[in-house]
Amino acid sequence: xxxSRVATIAGFLMPAALLxxxxxxxxxxxxxxYSFFRWNGLGPLQSFIGTxxxxxVLGDKVFRGALAHxxxxxxxxxxxxLPIALGLALLVRHNLRGRAVFRTIFFLPYVLSQxxxxxxxxxxxxxxxxxxxxxxxxxxxxxxxxxxxxHPNTVLAALFVVITWKFFGFHMMLYTAGxxxxxxxxxxxxxxxxxxxxxxxxxxTVPLLGSTVRLTIYLSVLGSLQFFDLIWIMTTGGxxxxxxxxxxxxYKFGFxxxxxxxxxxxxxxxxxxxxxxxxxxxxLVMRRDxx
Amino acid sequence: MTTRQVQASAxxxxxxxxxxxxxxAISFALLVLIPLLAAAxxxxxxxxxxxxxxxxxxxxxxxxxYGGIVRSASFWRQLGNSTMVMLAASxxxxxxxxxxxxxxxxxxxxxxxxxxNFFTLGLLxxxxxxxxxLYITLRQANLVDSLWGVILPQxxxxxxxxxxxxxxxxxxxxxxxxxxxxxxxxxxTGFFVRVLLPLMRPALAAxxxxxxxxxxxxxxxxxxxxxxxxxxxxxxxxxxxxxxFGTDWxxxxxxxxxxxxxxxGFYLVAERQLIAGLTAGAVKG
Numbered sequence: 280x281x282x283s284r285v286a287t288i289a290g291f292l293m294p295a296a297l298l299x300x301x302x303x304x305x306x307x308x309x310x311x312x313y314s315f316f317r318w319n320g321l322g323p324l325q326s327f328i329g330t331x332x333x334x335x336v337l338g339d340k341v342f343r344g345a346l347a348h349x350x351x352x353x354x355x356x357x358x359x360x361l362p363i364a365l366g367l368a369l370l371v372r373h374n375l376r377g378r379a380v381f382r383t384i385f386f387l388p389y390v391l392s393q394x395x396x397x398x399x400x401x402x403x404x405x406x407x408x409x410x411x412x413x414x415x416x417x418x419x420x421x422x423x424x425x426x427x428x429x430h431p432n433t434v435l436a437a438l439f440v441v442i443t444w445k446f447f448g449f450h451m452m453l454y455t456a457g458x459x460x461x462x463x464x465x466x467x468x469x470x471x472x473x474x475x476x477x478x479x480x481x482x483x484t485v486p487l488l489g490s491t492v493r494l495t496i497y498l499s500v501l502g503s504l505q506f507f508d509l510i511w512i513m514t515t516g517g518x519x520x521x522x523x524x525x526x527x528x529x530y531k532f533g534f535x536x537x538x539x540x541x542x543x544x545x546x547x548x549x550x551x552x553x554x555x556x557x558x559x560x561x562x563l564v565m566r567r568d569x570x
Numbered sequence: 571m572t573t574r575q576v577q578a579s580a581x582x583x584x585x586x587x588x589x590x591x592x593x594x595a596i597s598f599a600l601l602v603l604i605p606l607l608a609a610a611x612x613x614x615x616x617x618x619x620x621x622x623x624x625x626x627x628x629x630x631x632x633x634x635x636y637g638g639i640v641r642s643a644s645f646w647r648q649l650g651n652s653t654m655v656m657l658a659a660s661x662x663x664x665x666x667x668x669x670x671x672x673x674x675x676x677x678x679x680x681x682x683x684x685x686x687n688f689f690t691l692g693l694l695x696x697x698x699x700x701x702x703x704l705y706i707t708l709r710q711a712n713l714v715d716s717l718w719g720v721i722l723p724q725x726x727x728x729x730x731x732x733x734x735x736x737x738x739x740x741x742x743x744x745x746x747x748x749x750x751x752x753x754x755x756x757x758x759t760g761f762f763v764r765v766l767l768p769l770m771r772p773a774l775a776a777x778x779x780x781x782x783x784x785x786x787x788x789x790x791x792x793x794x795x796x797x798x799x800x801x802x803x804x805x806x807x808x809x810x811x812x813x814x815f816g817t818d819w820x821x822x823x824x825x826x827x828x829x830x831x832x833x834x835g836f837y838l839v840a841e842r843q844l845i846a847g848l849t850a851g852a853v854k855g
Contacts, residue, residue, distance in 0.1 A: 283757075284677075287759060292669070292685070295689070298729065299730070301726070302700075302704060302707065302727070303700060303730075306704040306707060309703035313703060320706065367595070370594060375591055375592070384602050390783055390833060390837045391787070391830065392786070392787035393789060395830060395833075398808060399605050399826060401812075402819055402823060405621075408622065444601070444602070444605075504696065507698060508790060512789075512809065526698045529701075533701075534702075534794060539702055546699045546700075549698060558694070
């Protein structure tokens with residue numbers, strides 16, 4: 280009886296465990312190991328160089344720039360993208376005819392691949408004949424429209440617009456789900472007690488949405504630290520590394536230049552950032568959201 | 571003011587608030603839709619006209635942009651590859667995450683929470699971290715440049731989140747049902763196969779749909795693993811097409827728009843399941 284139970288449990292866990300350990304956990308540990316070597320991915324691992332890869336990564340201006348770009352995207356997402364998403368979730372909450380249609384439209388970009396999104400927005404940003412340059416010329420006749428993606432000072436902002444376009448619907452949808460869990464009685468009670476609409480929103484609705492807000496912040500931070508697809512398609516990190524992210528940097532060194540040891544050091548730094556953030560944030564901020 | 575005037579001004583204020591709400595909602599809807607519609611419509615133009623008048627309807631409809639792609643074998647092959655990877659990955663995820671989820675939701679044993687945390691550890695870091703050694707592993711296993719080299723890692727990386735989602739769903743089944751099944755002589759495996767899985771079809775659908783969308787859109791993994799053109803999935807095909815016809819925007823946009831049709835169609839059919847999966851994963855995660 281006991282043995283059959285153990286066998287059942289083991290049999291149910293084993294297939295998933297094998298795949299998960301082999302293709303998810305082990306590679307992370309291997310990345311740590313590789314990061315202490317100089318290795319081109321072929322032949323045996325033999326030139327152990329200690330922490331030299333880390334010193335080189337952290338000393339590289341391009342990597343520090345990439346990290347700064349990830350952090351810029353992160354901050355912009357928190358202060359612009361999430362408030363837009365929350366605002367729209369409140370807007371399409373009730374008393375708005377056609378709200379289901381609006382929600383479907385707002386969520387649509389999330390379903391598209393980042394590749395499709397990137398190609399379409401390359402067209403939108405096209406300096407000669409793109410949608411934005413045509414609009415610009417219509418407003419300022421005769422002017423040369425700026426090439427947002429080609430200029431180091433504007434490229435990150437331009438990409439952030441696309442990131443917001445792609446992901447605001449996802450966060451809006453989470454807020455919408457959170458709002459549905461707030462009992463209507465609470466807001467009605469507040470209004471009976473003399474709260475205006477905005478006061479109800481400020482003192483009842485938004486505080487009750489706390490756990491969802493904390494969650495979207497969490498997802499947004501983790502997402503911002505690992506941007507790749509969209510940026511690779513739109514700028515490949517350029518011009519002159521002005522839109523490099525940690526992931527594009529990792530790809531360039533690990534795969535295009537076959538510096539696997541060095542690329543692994545980048546991966547480990549990403550891992551430490553994400554894992555560290557996850558643990559601290561879950562301990563300190565989200566703890567009260569778990570039962 | 572008389573009562574009637576007060577009512578009238580309140581009503582007109584409410585009307586103005588409603589109008590403002592619509593204005594905001596419609597502007598955002600347009601911001602979402604205009605790039606997509608512009609892509610689809612400009613796919614019908616000559617390239618010169620795309621660049622001259624991106625906002626207008628085509629003066630003459632160039633069906634050959636779309637026609638050329640529909641008649642090309644590579645588009646259908648990429649569509650087929652994407653479909654195969656998507657179906658295999660979502661089948662794998664549903665099977666392999668429902669089994670541990672069942673153990674974690676319905677069986678009591680020492681070390682259960684520890685094992686569960688072990689399985690969900692993967693949620694705390696991005697796939698990019700594992701990608702270099704994963705590539706080496708796949709190379710050793712002769713899986714580079716094969717669709718399995720995409721499918722297996724997609725399943726593996728889908729496990730943590732979906733085990734979490736399904737455990738939440740599986741925990742909602744009343745214990746009495748399990749006891750009744752046990753009295754009728756049903757083993758835990760029998761209960762899992764004959765009672766739990768059929769009851770949990772909506773949850774399994776949510777997990778499957780979520781995995782399908784992620785797999786269909788995956789770019790990083792296929793980019794690394796697939797070298798030969800005949801194995802390309804749609805995202806790789808789009809990238810290649812853009813590289814090849816980069817300046818011929820009419821054709822690039824036609825290609826992108828065609829590739830959007832299955833995505834959007836699927837979304838309109840499965841929106842509910844997708845949202846159920848995402849919110850369940852997010853709220854419980």
